[in-house]
Amino acid sequence: MTPTSTGSPTFTCLGGGHGLYQTLLSARAADAAWINAVVTVADDGGSSGRLRRELDIIPPGDLRMALAALTADTEEGHLWRSMLQHRFGGNGAMAGHAVGNLILAGLTDQQGDMQVALDTVARWTGSVGRVVPMCAEPLQIEADVAGLDDDPRVLRSVRGQVAVATTPGAVRRVRLLPESPRATQEAVDAILDADVVTIGPGSWFSSVIPHLLVPDIVDALNRTEATVTVILNLSPEAGETHGFTTERHIHVFGQHAPDLRVDYFLADNFVSPTEGERTHLRRAASGIGAEIVFRDVRESHTEGDGFNRHDPAKLAAALLELMDAR
Structure with a gap:
């Protein structure tokens, strides 16, 4: 499967879970010529975890969700989307x-x-893009966590995506096992061939940062001519980023990939409404060679209140604007 030759951009979206699903919908809303989903492979819970353990395969759950986001916009495609998720x-x-x-x-x-x-399921579903695993082997996430001991300075190791996502302690740092795994060539090519690359949003330590711990991925992100935008979460997540500020999300991102340079961090307008807060965020982003921009990207309903979810159309408009600006 290859992208069509049009004047529309090619999107490559890095992440996993519901955050990646929304970003893929935004790539569709941007009328992308082709969409690549580069997906984390460290899930060890639920259906994915059971199949991973029993069959020794890459956990399929996040890959399945990405496939569902890319099915054809037809009656049959909608049926496939529902069936894949059932x-x-x-x-x-x-x-x-x-x-x-x-x-x-x-x-x-x-x-x-x-x-x-x-690729077989993508053909069956009339997919508008391609889903590729970040790595060709299942990975484990291990975290250093504070607050699990009487002494708050003591760090304990917590292993497994589910354990990291639900720990009552404060995650300080994560790593992959095995360390420095090789990326798939398909993932590297997808980054190098894109016009727009997105990272996030999603579970920061278990869906976003794992990409930064794969040296081939970091190298491709630094070499690509695409506009690379990190989409910041709309709010902290219970568990792994409880109590995190937006500034803390950016600092943690940089700590895990000190050699990575990206173009933009994209935040919702209401994440940090005061100019003083935004000044601190600009300083944090500049440490990664990036600019932070604020746009209305939150999904809202008729009463005007915001959902804790990115609006695909609003996000698409913001990403295309940043691509054109660069």
């Missing part, structure tokens, strides 16, 4: 499994390669 209920052996996870697991078992399985 979960079995009850209390039996199938309970909790998503249909898309099982399809990907079966195709991988039959064809011996997750990328082949992903």
Whole structure:
């Protein structure tokens, strides 16, 4: 599968879970000529974790969600999107499994390669892009966490994506096991061939930062001619980033990838409304060679209150504006 030759930009979106899903919808809203999803592979919970342990495969859940976001805008494509996301209920052996996870697991078992399985499902669903794993092997996340001991200065190691995401302590730093894994060539090519690259939003330590711990990914991000934009979360997440300010999110990003340079951090207008707060954020972003910009990107309803979710159309407009400005 190759992108079409049009004047529209190619988007490559890095992340995982619901944050990546919304970003892929925004790439569609931007009328992208082609969309690549580069997806984390460290999930160890739920259906994905069970299939990972039982079949020794890359966890399929985040990959499935990205496939669902890219299905054709037709009646059949909408049916596929619903089917990929459908979960079995009850209390039996199938309970909790998503249909898309099982399809990907079966195709991988039959064809011996997750990328082949992903491309096969993309053809079936009339996908408007390609989903590629960040790495070709399942990874583990390990975190240094404070607050799990009587002495708050003591750091304890917590291993596993679910454990990191739900820890009652304060995450200080994360790493991947094995360390410095190789990226897939498809992921590297997707970054190098893009016009727009997005990182985030999403679970900061378990969906966003893992990309920064893969040397090939960092190298590709530094070499690409694309506009690289980090989409900041609308609010801290319970668990791994509880109590984090927007400035803290930027600092943690830089600490995990000190050699990485990006073009923009994109924040919602209401994240830091005062000029004093924005001055601190500009200083934090400049430490990564970036500029921070503030736009209205939050989804809202008729009463005018905001949802804690990015609006695809608003986000698309902001990303295209930044691409044109650069």
